[in-house]
Amino acid sequence: MGWRVQVVGGGVIGLACAWELSRNGHEVTVVAPAPGRDGASWVAAGMLAPVTEAHFGESALTALLVEGAGHWPAFAAALEAASGLAIGYDTAGTVTVALDASDRASLDDLLAYQHSLGLEASRRSASECRRLVPALSPALRGGLEVPGDHQVDNRALLGALRQACGEGGVTFVEGRVTAVENGPALVLDDGRRSASDRIVLAAGTGLPSIDGLAAAGLPPLRPVKGHILRLGPPDATSPVPLLARTVRGLVHGRSVYLVPRPDGSVVVGATVEERGTDTAVRAGAVYELLCDARTIVPAVDELELLEAATGLRPATPDNTPRIGWTALDGVLAAVGHYRNGILLAPLTAAAVAALVGRRPVAPLIASLAPA
Amino acid sequence: MGWRVQVVGGGVIGLACAWELSRNGHEVTVVAPAPGRDGASWVAAGMLAPVTEAHFGESALTALLVEGAGHWPAFAAALEAASGLAIGYDTAGTVTVALDASDRASLDDLLAYQHSLGLEASRRSASECRRLVPALSPALRGGLEVPGDHQVDNRALLGALRQACGEGGVTFVEGRVTAVENGPALVLDDGRRSASDRIVLAAGTGLPSIDGLAAAGLPPLRPVKGHILRLGPPDATSPVPLLARTVRGLVHGRSVYLVPRPDGSVVVGATVEERGTDTAVRAGAVYELLCDARTIVPAVDELELLEAATGLRPATPDNTPRIGWTALDGVLAAVGHYRNGILLAPLTAAAVAALVGRRPVAPLIASLAPA
Numbered sequence: 001m002g003w004r005v006q007v008v009g010g011g012v013i014g015l016a017c018a019w020e021l022s023r024n025g026h027e028v029t030v031v032a033p034a035p036g037r038d039g040a041s042w043v044a045a046g047m048l049a050p051v052t053e054a055h056f057g058e059s060a061l062t063a064l065l066v067e068g069a070g071h072w073p074a075f076a077a078a079l080e081a082a083s084g085l086a087i088g089y090d091t092a093g094t095v096t097v098a099l100d101a102s103d104r105a106s107l108d109d110l111l112a113y114q115h116s117l118g119l120e121a122s123r124r125s126a127s128e129c130r131r132l133v134p135a136l137s138p139a140l141r142g143g144l145e146v147p148g149d150h151q152v153d154n155r156a157l158l159g160a161l162r163q164a165c166g167e168g169g170v171t172f173v174e175g176r177v178t179a180v181e182n183g184p185a186l187v188l189d190d191g192r193r194s195a196s197d198r199i200v201l202a203a204g205t206g207l208p209s210i211d212g213l214a215a216a217g218l219p220p221l222r223p224v225k226g227h228i229l230r231l232g233p234p235d236a237t238s239p240v241p242l243l244a245r246t247v248r249g250l251v252h253g254r255s256v257y258l259v260p261r262p263d264g265s266v267v268v269g270a271t272v273e274e275r276g277t278d279t280a281v282r283a284g285a286v287y288e289l290l291c292d293a294r295t296i297v298p299a300v301d302e303l304e305l306l307e308a309a310t311g312l313r314p315a316t317p318d319n320t321p322r323i324g325w326t327a328l329d330g331v332l333a334a335v336g337h338y339r340n341g342i343l344l345a346p347l348t349a350a351a352v353a354a355l356v357g358r359r360p361v362a363p364l365i366a367s368l369a370p371a
Numbered sequence: 372m373g374w375r376v377q378v379v380g381g382g383v384i385g386l387a388c389a390w391e392l393s394r395n396g397h398e399v400t401v402v403a404p405a406p407g408r409d410g411a412s413w414v415a416a417g418m419l420a421p422v423t424e425a426h427f428g429e430s431a432l433t434a435l436l437v438e439g440a441g442h443w444p445a446f447a448a449a450l451e452a453a454s455g456l457a458i459g460y461d462t463a464g465t466v467t468v469a470l471d472a473s474d475r476a477s478l479d480d481l482l483a484y485q486h487s488l489g490l491e492a493s494r495r496s497a498s499e500c501r502r503l504v505p506a507l508s509p510a511l512r513g514g515l516e517v518p519g520d521h522q523v524d525n526r527a528l529l530g531a532l533r534q535a536c537g538e539g540g541v542t543f544v545e546g547r548v549t550a551v552e553n554g555p556a557l558v559l560d561d562g563r564r565s566a567s568d569r570i571v572l573a574a575g576t577g578l579p580s581i582d583g584l585a586a587a588g589l590p591p592l593r594p595v596k597g598h599i600l601r602l603g604p605p606d607a608t609s610p611v612p613l614l615a616r617t618v619r620g621l622v623h624g625r626s627v628y629l630v631p632r633p634d635g636s637v638v639v640g641a642t643v644e645e646r647g648t649d650t651a652v653r654a655g656a657v658y659e660l661l662c663d664a665r666t667i668v669p670a671v672d673e674l675e676l677l678e679a680a681t682g683l684r685p686a687t688p689d690n691t692p693r694i695g696w697t698a699l700d701g702v703l704a705a706v707g708h709y710r711n712g713i714l715l716a717p718l719t720a721a722a723v724a725a726l727v728g729r730r731p732v733a734p735l736i737a738s739l740a741p742a
Contacts, residue, residue, distance in 0.1 A: 231654055283602055284672025287661040290654055301655025305679055 009202035010035025015161035020349035022168035043311030046154035071346035088153030097143035103250035217371030223312035232304030233264030256292035324369030380573035381406030386532035391720035393539030414682030417525035442717035459524030468514035474621035550582035588742030594683035603675030604635030627663035695740030
C-alpha cells in the first residue's frame with residue numbers, strides 16, 4: 001500500500017525522490033515551476049566527486065559523499081533502463097593539476113588529507129598528467145590522479161528522471177508553492193490547496209520563500225551563486241575530443257574544472273560567490289573562468305562559447321544537507337545539498353523512500369535529520 | 372522624375388542609401404534577408420571615429436573618414452526628424468589610454484601621425500585621463516583626448532533608418548539575392564526575378580555569393596571577423612553610469628574599446644580576425660576582450676554579460692570602400708566599408724543619390740569608383 005506524497009521541487013533531488021517513491025508504490029505528485037529545467041541542477045556540471053570535493057574540516061561530509069558515490073552505478077543502470085535514455089554516466093576519472101608551486105603544495109596537502117580519509121588518489125608529475133590528458137598546458141606543476149571521481153550529464157540526467165517519473169505514474173504540477181499547511185497540504189501561488197499523506201521538501205534555494213516552515217526545525221539556507229560556462233566542441237574537422245576525462249585545476253589558488261561531454265563539448269565551472277539571490281551573469285566571473293580554464297587547457301580558446309549561466313546552490317551553515325522528518329507532521333526535508341546535489345541524489349532518494357516507508361536508515365543518514 | 376531603384380542589402384549602407392534615394396524622389400526597394408537586423412551593422416559598436424581609426428599608411432582613407440564624419444550632424448538631425456526616433460548620437464568625444472610604456476610610445480607615434488594629418492588630438496597624463504573618465508584604472512600610462520571621435524547607437528540607427536525608409540515609401544523584400552542580371556534585374560533565392568532602372572549593391576560580405584558580378588570590376592571582398600560584447604549596466608543602485616564617453620585602449624599592444632550607451636550599458640570590442648566566414652563566438656576572443664576591458668576599466672567586472680556576438684566586416688584589399696558605378700549597366704556599388712560602415716553611411720548615401728541622380732560628385736568620391 002502506498003501513500004499520497006507531494007514532492008516540492010523539480011531539481012535532481014525532487015525528481016530522484018519522486019521516481020524512487022513511485023518505484024516504492026506511492027502515489028507521487030511533483031510540484032515545481034519548471035520540473036527538470038530550473039534550479040541549480042540544470043546549471044550544474046554533473047561531477048560525482050567525493051574525493052576532489054573533500055575539504056579540510058568536513059570529514060563527516062566527505063564520508064557522506066563517498067557513501068553517495070557508492071549508489072551511483074546501480075542508480076545509473078536502473079534509471080537508463082527505466083527511462084530508455086542515456087545519461088552520460090562516465091567513470092573515466094579525474095585529474096587535478098597545479099599551476100604554480102603554491103598550488104602544487106596545496107594539492108600535496110590535499111593528497112595527504114585524502115589519504116588520511118582512506119580515499120584513493122595518486123601524486124602525478126606534469127608529464128604523467130599530460131599523458132593522461134594531452135591537452136594540458138606544458139606549464140603545470142603536476143597534479144593528482146583521482147580514479148573515483150566521475151561525472152554524469154546533468155541535463156540528460158534530469159531528462160531521464162522526468163521520463164522515468166512519467167513512466168512510473170508520477171504527476172507533475174507546474175506551479176510555485178507558497179506555503180505548507182497542516183494536513184500536510186500545499187498552497188500554490190494560484191491559490192490552489194492540495195492535501196496529501198506526506199510532503200517532501202526538495203525546493204533548493206526556493207525553500208526560504210515558502211511560508212509555514214518556521215516550526216519545521218530546518219537550519220537557515222543561503223544561496224551560493226555559481227557561474228558556469230558551456231563551450232562547444234572544436235570544429236568538426238578535429239579528430240578527437242579535447243578532453244577524455246574531467247580536469248580540475250588550482251590556478252594561483254583559484255579552483256576551476258573542465259568536464260567533457262560525449263559530444264565534445266566542455267563544461268567549465270564554477271565560481272563560489274555569496275551574493276544573495278543575484279543571478280546576473282557578470283563579466284568578471286566569466287573572465288575568471290575563461291582565464292583559469294585556458295591557463296590549464298590552452299585549446300579552450302578555440303572552443304565556441306555556447307552558454308554562460310548562473311545557479312544558486314542551497315547551502316546550510318555546515319554545508320551538509322538535511323534529510324529526514326521535520327518537526328511538522330508528515331513533512332520530510334531533502335534540502336541543503338550545496339555543491340553535491342547530483343552526487344547525493346541517489347542516496348537522498350533512497351533515504352527519503354526508506355523514511356516514507358518506515359524502514360530503518362543507516363546512522364549516517366539518521367545523523368542528517370533536521371529535527 | 373525618379374528611377375526604380377533596387378538596393379541589395381539591409382545593413383546601414385543599404386538602408387541609408389535607400390532612405391536618401393527615397394528622399395530624392397526615387398521608387399526604392401530594399402532586398403535583404405533581414406533588413407535592419409543582420410550583417411556587421413547590427414553587431415557594430417557605432418563608433419564614429421575618423422581620428423582614432425587613422426592608421427599609418429592609410430592617409431587617403433583617413434581623409435575619407437574625416438569627410439564622412441562631417442556629414443553626421445545634419446544626417447542625425449534629419450533622420451531623427453524623419454523617423455521620430457532617437458538614435459543616441461553622442462558627441463562627448465573619446466579618450467584613448469595606454470597600459471604600458473610600449474603602448475604609451477605607440478600612442479605618441481599615433482598622435483604625431485594624427486597631427487601630421489591635421490587631426491585634433493591632445494596628449495593627456497594619467498591623472499588628466501582619470502579626470503575625464505573616473506572609472507579608468509590607476510595603472511595606466513596616460514593617453515590621448517580626441518574630441519572629434521563620436522558615437523551613435525547602431526541598433527537604434529538601424530531602427531530609425533528602417534522607420535524613415537517606411538515613411539519615405541521604400542518597399543522591403545525579405546529574401547536573398549542570388550544573381551544580378553542584365554536589365555538590370557535581381558534574382559532571388561526563391562526564383563523571383565525583378566527588373567528595375569538601377570541597382571545599388573550594398574550587400575557587405577554577402578556580395579561574393581551573388582552571381583553575375585564577375586564583370587562588374589569590383590575588387591575581391593574578404594570577411595574580417597570581429598567579436599563584440601554587450602555588457603549591462605551595473606546594479607540599479609549605482610548612482611552614475613560607468614562611462615560618460617568612449618574609451619579606447621592599447622593593452623600590451625592590443626586594441627580594445629568601450630562604448631557607453633545612454634542606458635548605462637557598454638559595448639566592448641572588437642577583435643580583428645581573418646578566419647574566412649566563421650562566425651562562431653570563441654572562448655579565446657571573449658577572454659581577450661574581457662581581459663583588456665577590465666584592465667583599463669576594472670569595474671567592468673561587475674557588469675552583466677548580456678551578449679557575445681560576432682560580425683563579418685566586408686573589406687577590400689586596401690581597406691577602402693568602393694562607391695560608384697560598376698562596369699555593369701545601371702549597377703552601382705557601395706561596398707567594402709570594413710570597420711567604417713556606420714561612420715561612412717551618410718557620405719555613402721549622399722554619393723549614391725548624387726550618382727543615381729546624375730549629379731557631379733567630389734573628386735574624393737569619384738576616386739572610390741570601382742570601375
